[in-house]
Amino acid sequence: MKKVLAIWILVFLTTFILNAQENHSPTLTGNVQISITQGTISCDFVLADMPKIAGKYAVRINSGMNIRHFKDLSTNTLLDFEINKNDTLSSGGARESLAYYFPIDLNQNKLLKSQIGFRYTGMYPVADSLSGYTVQDWRGNVAFNGYSIRTDGTQSSWYPVLVDMETKKSYEEVKFDITVSCEDCSTLYVNGLPPVKARSATFKSNIPRQLTIFCGNYEFANVDGTLLLNPDMDGKQQEKFIKIINSYKQYLEKKLFIPYKGNVTFIQTTPTASKDHAFLFVTYPSILNVGVGKYGLASTFDHKHGDNSKAFIAHELGHYYFGTVLPSNTVFAPIINEGFTEFLSFKIKKSLISDSLYQTDIKAKANSLRSFKTNPLSKIKSEADMKGREFYVRIYVPVLLCAIEKEIGEKAMWNWLRTMLLEKTELTDYAFLERTFCKSLSKDKNASQIADKFFKSEDSVKYIMETILKNP
Secondary structure: OHHHHHHHHHHHHHHHHHHHOOOOOOEEEEEEEEEOOOOEEEEEEEEEOOOOOOOOEEEEEEOOEEEEEEEEOOOOEEOOOEEOOOOHHHHOOOOOEEEEEOEOOOOOOEOOOOOEEEEEEEEOOEOOOOOOOOOOOOOOOOEEOOOEEEEOOOOOOOOOEEEEOOOOEEEOOEEEEEEEEEOOOOEEOEOOOOOEOOOEEEEEEEEEEOOOEEEEOOOEEEEOOEEEEOOOOOHHHHHHHHHHHHHHHHHHHHHHOOOOOOOOEEEEEOOOOOOOOOEEEEEOOEEEEEOOHHHOHHHHHOOOOHHHHHHHHHHHHHOHHHHHHOOOOOOOHHHHHHHHHHHHHHHHHHHHHOHHHHHHHHHHHHHOOOOOOOOOHHHOOOHHHHOOHHHHHHHHHHHHHHHHHHHHOHHHHHHHHHHHHHOOOOOOOHHHHHHHHHHHOOOOOOHHHHHHHHHHOOOHHHHHHHHHHHOO
């Protein structure tokens, strides 16, 4: 009885700490007009309640948007603007967004206004995986597939996303009061709120959210509070699917003593690229599965692909902790967001999906490191230092974490993860990683020696393989 009471006290205190750590978020108001047949989106927004940013800032907006104007609403005057070409999301990869700022003099000094009006329009290709598809589809795509529009928040920046350029903190989570109109849609959805059967609806939230939207012509189901948008499953499969999801959430709650707040919304949609192009991503509480056929959510029940599909979903559920509870910045953001989340999916795979699949996968991933020449965590100063970002964060880091768990024990490993999630920090960098690791270990474990071996050594790959392959 005392043990149960202690656990619930810990859960309560954890919730209190997490709520106290919530950061100030801007407020977004205004109107959005969409046409899913024409591939157009027009926005008339006001961004207000700005956080205090002492130094350099930028406002990211999707690079496919044509700017009509930015306006200082305190004086009702139009603003001159420049583009920060050093912003990472603006200068690399798919160039999803441009980073705007408003100079106040010829020396390019900048001042963030208290209320800014934004008006812009974008037009995008309308393509689906069955005909006339595009070469690529990805998370940050403003994706029109013929029957819907799909966007995320952080990467697509279809709405104004404020960024502190000094700390690299982005304010994609906003309070909002927006009206969405789409004459050729039957259902409208904005992240974290119930979908609406209408062509126009107002969505309001005092809880800061990323503004992921999924609007189009589709049906939806509510199964015990969990929403399934555009489901590719029948009623019985939906019930089984939700039981699986709840078991994964309960497992993580029990291990981390941090409640999984709220219900998840699953969105099933098709890619704008070929039908063999598939991926998942999360903007809590929405998990989006972009795939068709064997890549749809219904593949969870496929005898051949089902266990792997479950593991992918477990990964996305893990992003609630490493992504939402602990938002990451610096070059270590993908290491923490993807590497630690993949480790959580390994734990779910081993305990709840298939231990034999886990054993096979962990051995295969460890063996794949044999020829991988990279830098240890302590020497990662840029993505180039990883010698292959995707392999580093999705293979090297989670297998490294499995090796560390073998070294320190499962209980100590969960304690480290919990310490990371509860630690108040401005930067989630290497120092944060090592600090929380040493802080979480008991005195009988040589934290610095273990950190030297796995975090700092040039032979970290050798130590990982020795630890994992000896006794996975």
